[in-house]
Amino acid sequence: MQTKECADAASHEPSGGLRAAQREFTRRRFVEAAVTVFAEKGYVETTIDDILRRAGASKATFYVYYDNKANLLLDALAPYRCEYAVLVRQFQQLVEPTLADFESWISDYVDLYSEHRLLLGAMHQAEVFEPEFRGRTIEAVRNYIDMWDKIKLIETSKEPRDLLELRCVLLYSQIQRFMYVWQLEGLEIDRSSAVCEIAAAWYRIIKSA
Amino acid sequence: MQTKECADAASHEPSGGLRAAQREFTRRRFVEAAVTVFAEKGYVETTIDDILRRAGASKATFYVYYDNKANLLLDALAPYRCEYAVLVRQFQQLVEPTLADFESWISDYVDLYSEHRLLLGAMHQAEVFEPEFRGRTIEAVRNYIDMWDKIKLIETSKEPRDLLELRCVLLYSQIQRFMYVWQLEGLEIDRSSAVCEIAAAWYRIIKSA
Amino acid sequence: MQTKECADAASHEPSGGLRAAQREFTRRRFVEAAVTVFAEKGYVETTIDDILRRAGASKATFYVYYDNKANLLLDALAPYRCEYAVLVRQFQQLVEPTLADFESWISDYVDLYSEHRLLLGAMHQAEVFEPEFRGRTIEAVRNYIDMWDKIKLIETSKEPRDLLELRCVLLYSQIQRFMYVWQLEGLEIDRSSAVCEIAAAWYRIIKSA
Amino acid sequence: MQTKECADAASHEPSGGLRAAQREFTRRRFVEAAVTVFAEKGYVETTIDDILRRAGASKATFYVYYDNKANLLLDALAPYRCEYAVLVRQFQQLVEPTLADFESWISDYVDLYSEHRLLLGAMHQAEVFEPEFRGRTIEAVRNYIDMWDKIKLIETSKEPRDLLELRCVLLYSQIQRFMYVWQLEGLEIDRSSAVCEIAAAWYRIIKSA
DNA sequence: TATGAATGAGTCTTCATTCAT
DNA sequence: GATGAATGAAGACTCATTCAT
Numbered sequence A, B, C, D: 001m002q003t004k005e006c007a008d009a010a011s012h013e014p015s016g017g018l019r020a021a022q023r024e025f026t027r028r029r030f031v032e033a034a035v036t037v038f039a040e041k042g043y044v045e046t047t048i049d050d051i052l053r054r055a056g057a058s059k060a061t062f063y064v065y066y067d068n069k070a071n072l073l074l075d076a077l078a079p080y081r082c083e084y085a086v087l088v089r090q091f092q093q094l095v096e097p098t099l100a101d102f103e104s105w106i107s108d109y110v111d112l113y114s115e116h117r118l119l120l121g122a123m124h125q126a127e128v129f130e131p132e133f134r135g136r137t138i139e140a141v142r143n144y145i146d147m148w149d150k151i152k153l154i155e156t157s158k159e160p161r162d163l164l165e166l167r168c169v170l171l172y173s174q175i176q177r178f179m180y181v182w183q184l185e186g187l188e189i190d191r192s193s194a195v196c197e198i199a200a201a202w203y204r205i206i207k208s209a
Numbered sequence E: 001t002a003t004g005a006a007t008g009a010g011t012c013t014t015c016a017t018t019c020a021t
Numbered sequence F: 001g002a003t004g005a006a007t008g009a010a011g012a013c014t015c016a017t018t019c020a021t
Helices: A004-011 A018-045 A048-055 A059-065 A069-092 A099-115 A117-129 A136-150 A161-184 A191-208 B004-011 B018-045 B048-055 B059-065 B069-092 B099-115 B117-129 B136-150 B161-184 B191-208 C004-011 C018-045 C048-055 C059-065 C069-092 C099-115 C117-129 C136-150 C161-184 C191-208 D004-011 D018-045 D048-055 D059-065 D069-092 D099-115 D117-129 D136-150 D161-184 D191-208
Strands: none
Touching: A004 A069, A018 A048, A018 A059, A018 A069, A018 A117, A018 B117, A048 A059, A048 A069, A069 A099, A069 A117, A069 A136, A099 A117, A099 A161, A099 A191, A117 A161, A117 B018, A117 B117, A136 A161, A136 B161, A161 A191, A161 B136, A161 B161, A161 B191, A191 B161, B004 B069, B018 B048, B018 B059, B018 B069, B018 B117, B048 B059, B048 B069, B069 B099, B069 B117, B069 B136, B099 B117, B099 B161, B099 B191, B117 B161, B136 B161, B161 B191, C004 C069, C018 C048, C018 C059, C018 C069, C018 C117, C018 D117, C048 C059, C048 C069, C069 C099, C069 C117, C069 C136, C099 C117, C099 C161, C099 C191, C117 C161, C117 D018, C117 D117, C136 C161, C136 D161, C161 C191, C161 D136, C161 D161, C161 D191, C191 D161, D004 D069, D018 D048, D018 D059, D018 D069, D018 D117, D048 D059, D048 D069, D069 D099, D069 D117, D069 D136, D099 D117, D099 D161, D099 D191, D117 D161, D136 D161, D161 D191
């Protein structure tokens, strides 16, 4: 699902010479090592040394590239964030979305999530105790409300804005935790039913508005 | 809201002699210290030493009572867990619940959650990286499904069981994350609207069934 | 030359029980190890590990007792500082000091300095780059001026106070650096001549006043 | 105060071609950067990287020019050392110096010192823990004695040579430490009084001889 | 000549846990 | 039952220095 516009986010595609390529190569090794080790041991239990060992690099080299583990995770997340941003933009371009539109969008989102699930698991852990990551939740909620806001459904509604925002928060909460329980805690879920049910809930917000 | 049947969970009320009372006294000091410090610094940042200092106890004493920090948290959570269990039982005794029933129940749950919010925050952190706590999520989900199961709505429904379970998971996800975002991340929410909206969603599951 | 009143500074004499004695014992081991290693490698080159190895203690133990190397040095210097303070008090009690008084005092000071010379060497190094030690020089100068001030020679003099203070600074500078060059750089010096010459310079300050 | 004969010491004036000029240019950049950074952070706290960053040069380039930080400091000190050497020669040419001669010389020395004070501060730090710099003190003392020796006052004196040397050491100690306390520790001192007092002490050595 | 990527070797610091008293 | 001295083990981070380009 790697879209063209996110290739750069993934790779910091070296524009220039050999040096740049070399640098990019190393950076990518760190990212790959991190992804692997985070997947194995989770973010918390992973030490910088673990990543180093996997990447076959030395401690000092790590600090040339990153300030700390959180930093590296952020870098590793870049592709996901970019692709998610693309999805958000697509959502915002929906005009009078149908149930099918929502199903299709959610399906894409599920794909994206499951593609990056282990990294997202690491991110959830980081959110708990990396200062850099804490407080992102609120931001994410606002982003989500924003996403709905842009499709002009909120402001044109007869319902009070506060109520609509509350519903957004509830939808956000639902999908977030659900994805986590499903993709990361391994609860068995029937994919298409899930997409349908969530889409239905999303659609209801429009109908009621 | 401390119900009578949970007093014991909170205190391990000493049945017996002086020794037991003394022991109970010390245990309670640890729990109180833990609650305070977890509230201040969060579970992750809190060291056993922090708790000790607050409790005015010594290192070794701690290990007489608990194996580790997670253990102590579990102990501190006992009152919450007990009261939550009471709530669950009340839910299961609902017969043909009305919207008002759900609103009332959810309202009680919100009370319970907010009463223990800081401790629950600690718990969320612990879930991320304490082996003892990991995997509790699935269990919690199953419990939740069970709760609904007992009110006989699932099994008497015409809808396939899988779908009803899925809806439970979605409701569970929704309220869990919502409570977290509201109570712990500090998102401003209108309480009564929230209760109404959630209750409505819960009620819908019955109607549709 | 260990005076009675400084025994405590040296040892933190345990007033109490076994525990206190044990603690004091360990602390003293650290101090002794530090003195030895500082003498061997100088303060700068000495790592905490070096001291640990010599003391036969573990890293963690060190941090139970001290926050850092500078802290330990400060502790090790306590006896010297105490004895120096005694000397200062003796100086201040001189009434109409004679040349012989100065000679005697300086001689004592030389004894004290040479008794602690290696530790004082470490201190000089620490003054260069331990924040805790930086800025002590000015303080030491003021102390020295104070010492002269107390013998009432400054204030009763016809000379302006500023000039007398300047002379004090010059005397301070002279003896400080001289002791360093002699005792720590190993320049060969005839002790009694040195004492005489310095005393003469000190005496001149009174005469001229 | 840059005398003509020291211009070379400052610049290693390129005699030859373009290459040499280029080389000299880079070297000077390092020196300037070093002076600035040493002044800001002191010698100890300054890392080679700091200097590099300031000079806008790269790691490897540094090692083309210098072996280490101490080396660079030595290079940066060249102008000072040269000018000091000039002063020393002037001193040695004094014939039957008067009090005014000494005052004038000391005044020049104060100028020189304060012009280079921050670099001299760096040097004092380096003396503490750079092998290259350690042991320079003794050498400096001997140089100072030598300076007095050359004016033939020592050898023609009736006093024993040892005593005269001792007095030199005391004068050396005095002015060294005094300059440090004054110029680098920031003790407030009246310049002309200081010059007078020191000169008086120097003059006394002649009189007594 | 100039560079910057890579590193070895080291240092400080923290914390949960044990054991003799 | 309570204590606090001691520690093992690990982790984060820094810096001078080298080497291929």
